[in-house]
Amino acid sequence: VxxxxxxxxxxxxxxxxxxxxxxxxxxxxxxxxxxxxxxxxxxxxxxxxxxxxxxxxxxxxxxxxxxxxxxxxxxxxxxxxxxxxxxxxxxxxxxxxxxxxxxxxxxxYRLPFAAADRLENFPVETSAALMAHLRASDENLSAFLRPIGDVAAKSDIDGLRVTLSDGGIIHFRPSGNAPEMRCYVESKSETAALDLLKAGLNRIKEWASAR
Known part of the structure; x- marks a missing residue:
């Protein structure tokens, strides 16, 4: 505005x-x-x-x-x-x-619905390992997000921001000053955004617990 x-x-x-x-x-x-x-x-x-x-x-x-x-x-x-x-x-x-x-x-303005949350007390080394894993190959990123959606595009400016094939966006970003892993999402409706956020945070927790 x-x-x-x-x-x-x-x-x-x-x-x-x-x-x-x-x-x-x-x-x-x-x-x-x-x-x-x-x-x-x-x-x-x-x-x-x-x-x-x-x-x-x-x-x-x-x-x-x-x-x-x-x-x-x-x-x-x-x-x-x-x-x-x-x-x-x-x-x-x-x-x-x-x-x-x-x-x-x-x-x-009809902006997409956005939501964000974080996993607190998430070890910095685990955040770093996850980001390194996702950046290592397109196959790693696609496999990680497969339960959520297909990857259409990605940006690596700060963390890893992924556009999904349905137009949704999910962005994983470790905190720069605290032991936290953050997740930002956008989708066409508030309900879809909250569902995507929940799914993203769950995938982070699943990956961390499987290490």
Whole structure:
């Protein structure tokens, strides 16, 4: 919403952010690893490549701008640090302009349903072993996910993010600062997303217990 309100040309966001962002506006999208330092670095790369109206955000909140933006006739300087006011003002302004409730504006984007959870007290060495196993070959990854679905595509930017043949997404990512294994999913409905999340976490536990 903020990207469209600001007229962003490039949006930089981690790979864990909703995949529907690519279709949510006319802006280009750059995906990064999780963490604001990586988002800032991605914005700098976009600016260096000649990008204009560059902004970024993380899924857990905060908007960053890598270039100046004109907002209601005023030039707002770049603010490459997480800010909460711009997205709030953006969506409230848009609601006033459209004379629509926030729920209607959010629903208009038709983003996939997303869910995430984690396995706590999951040994770091087990997380590392699982990721190494899944990355070792396409056969390993396909066999691991066979009870859940068929692999259509994958991304290895931060953890392992897999697009399934039915359009669902499942993303395995060890925590960078705690003994936790995280799982992020997207699907066409809330029920399907929660089912996929449960299945993903169960596969992790099954693999770990079979070692």
């Amino acid at each position: 903020a990207a469209n309100f600001l007229g962003a040309g490039t949006v930089v966001t981690p790979v864990t952010s909703n995949s529907g962002i690519e279709a949510a506006g006319s802006f280009a999208v750059r995906r990064t690893r999780v963490g604001s330092p990586f988002v800032i670095s991605g914005m700098e790369e976009a600016v260096a490549a000649g990008g204009d109206h560059v902004m970024g955000f993380e899924a857990n909140g905060g908007l960053l701008t890598g270039t100046p933006f004109d907002i209601n006739g005023r030039n707002v300087r770049a603010l490459p640090t997480r800010d909460c006011f711009v997205p709030m003002l953006a969506i409230l302004s848009l609601a006033a302009i459209r004379r629509e409730p926030l729920s209607a504006i959010a629903a208009s």
